[in-house]
Amino acid sequence: MAESRTAAPDGEAVAEREDTDKSPEATDRASEEARAAGVPKPGQRAEVSNLDIVRHYFDGAAERLGLREDLRTVFWSPYREVTVQIPIKLADGKVHVYSGYRIQHNGARGPYKGGVRFHPEVDIDEVRALASLMTWKTAVAGVPFGGAKGGVNCPADKLEQSELQSIARSFMDKIEKVLGPTRDIPAPDVNTNAQTMAWFMDEYGKLHGHTPAICTGKPITLEGSHGREAATGRGCVYMFREAAPHLGMSPADTTFVVQGFGNVGAWGARIMQQLGCKMVAVSDAHGAIRSDTGIDADELDRFVKAGGKLPDFEGAEAIDPEDLVAVECDVFIPAALGGMIHEHNADRMQCKMLIEGANSPTTPAADGILNEKGVYVIPDVMANAGGVVVSYFEWVQNLQHFRWEEREVNDKLGTIMRRAYREVSSRAKEEGIPLREAAYLVGIERVVEASRTRGYVS
Ligand code: NAD
Numbered sequence: 505m506a507e508s509r510t511a512a513p514d515g516e517a518v519a520e521r522e523d524t525d526k527s528p529e530a531t532d533r534a535s536e537e538a539r540a541a542g543v544p545k546p547g548q549r550a551e552v553s554n555l556d557i558v559r560h561y562f563d564g565a566a567e568r569l570g571l572r573e574d575l576r577t578v579f580w581s582p583y584r585e586v587t588v589q590i591p592i593k594l595a596d597g598k599v600h601v602y603s604g605y606r607i608q609h610n611g612a613r614g615p616y617k618g619g620v621r622f623h624p625e626v627d628i629d630e631v632r633a634l635a636s637l638m639t640w641k642t643a644v645a646g647v648p649f650g651g652a653k654g655g656v657n658c659p660a661d662k663l664e665q666s667e668l669q670s671i672a673r674s675f676m677d678k679i680e681k682v683l684g685p686t687r688d689i690p691a692p693d694v695n696t697n698a699q700t701m702a703w704f705m706d707e708y709g710k711l712h713g714h715t716p717a718i719c720t721g722k723p724i725t726l727e728g729s730h731g732r733e734a735a736t737g738r739g740c741v742y743m744f745r746e747a748a749p750h751l752g753m754s755p756a757d758t759t760f761v762v763q764g765f766g767n768v769g770a771w772g773a774r775i776m777q778q779l780g781c782k783m784v785a786v787s788d789a790h791g792a793i794r795s796d797t798g799i800d801a802d803e804l805d806r807f808v809k810a811g812g813k814l815p816d817f818e819g820a821e822a823i824d825p826e827d828l829v830a831v832e833c834d835v836f837i838p839a840a841l842g843g844m845i846h847e848h849n850a851d852r853m854q855c856k857m858l859i860e861g862a863n864s865p866t867t868p869a870a871d872g873i874l875n876e877k878g879v880y881v882i883p884d885v886m887a888n889a890g891g892v893v894v895s896y897f898e899w900v901q902n903l904q905h906f907r908w909e910e911r912e913v914n915d916k917l918g919t920i921m922r923r924a925y926r927e928v929s930s931r932a933k934e935e936g937i938p939l940r941e942a943a944y945l946v947g948i949e950r951v952v953e954a955s956r957t958r959g960y961v962s
Pocket of ligand 1 (some may be wrong): 765768
């Protein structure tokens with residue numbers, strides 16, 4: 505193995521490795537050396553934080569807009585941050601203490617809105633980053649919400665349902681004072697789902713009476729909206745449909761890869777497949793598989809939901825998750841965690857289009873590499889807005905105690921996603937910049953304008 509130090513696109517010296525030996529010993533050795541050199545473990549997340557990623561894109565847009573220094577501070581820093589202690593007695597008989605966060609970034613355009621994540625790597629900076637991203641996302645989508653995010657640093661995948669319920673209720677008890685249907689409305693994110701939202705609503709209801717509009721992403725039986733569960737994945741597919749003709753792609757000839765076969769990834773894959781596209785590789789936290797003849801997304805979804813481990817899925821070859829990014833395809837959909845496409849793997853990517861289902865999956869250095877390679881990147885701030893758009897529909901339905909049919913929800917989602925794509929892509933063309941920069945310009949401008957009009961800032 506040869507190691508050299510080269511200049512990364514962002515100008516920092518980094519270690520690069522040429523490594524062809526894939527034996528377990530060599531992989532362990534590579535991981536050790538990578539850790540020592542400060543680069544990510546193979547196939548893992550970058551060392552650059554989500555906060556650094558969002559800050560980089562925010563600063564670039566603020567510069568281009570000529571936003572005054574004092575206003576940059578106003579629009580970067582969160583409005584309110586709540587940190588709470590969540591002590592839970594687990595099956596081992598001991599009390600474990602987790603930290604919970606709710607961060608309300610900016611509410612100029614409406615009530616705060618954003619998901620709640622249960623993951624051991626949650627920390628306050630990650631939640632700050634995701635809250636800020638929500639502010640720009642709701643503005644780009646044009647839905648009347650501000651931006652927020654929440655999280656609890658618990659190991660959700662190792663906990664029993666009853667333990668998760670205790671954590672959800674305890675978290676709600678401690679943050680309910682800053683929530684409300686006209687103040688702040690949580691939703692699902694990584695390792696939380698419709699069931700978690702049902703517990704949130706029930707706990708909030710003990711204090712305030714039945715209040716379905718307190719959160720979105722609820723089960724259909726508890727005033728959830730048709731189409732919400734699939735909305736983020738479906739929104740990504742609407743983005744693909746808008747962008748494909750410009751890249752000369754037709755669905756029947758399109759191959760795609762999904763990183764993270766959870767809510768967003770599985771729905772995105774299943775709807776891409778309905779269009780006629782073929783999934784050639786996919787991963788989740790357990791591993792990765794590929795098949796050039798195609799992996800049936802519906803069957804894989806049934807297999808995983810029935811308790812199967814993704815790498816054991818029949819008819820596909822298990823591959824090293826590190827190699828997923830290098831699988832040749834037309835469209836790559838990151839739908840796992842932040843920072844997974846970084847300066848040490850971006851140059852291996854062979855896709856023509858990257859649709860960011862996940863939040864902050866691409867570090868700024870990787871973004872630069874992909875732009876240079878000519879990969880068409882549809883950024884998180886617009887690509888995965890489908891979830892918050894249908895959350896908006898759910899909230900509207902809850903406030904009216906009325907339910908729309910799924911077709912109506914999907915059609916309205918399509919209208920909003922298409923509009924967002926067209927507004928951002930025409931701005932990108934006008935200014936000769938990538939979609940990501942254009943999306944941040946559009947989002948920040950709208951929030952600044954709302955804040956000025958309200959009289960928050962001058
Ligand atoms: P989820 O928990 O349903 O799925 C996450 C998936 O990622 C799981 O399949 C998990 O196994 C996989 N994963 C975890 N670590 C991985 C790794 N190292 N390599 C490959 N896969 C890995 O969560 P979700 O709701 O689908 O969210 C996924 C992403 O989409 C997150 O970044 C989230 O913030 C973003 N997002 C979600 C929504 C939504 O409506 N759920 C909306 C907007 C953005």
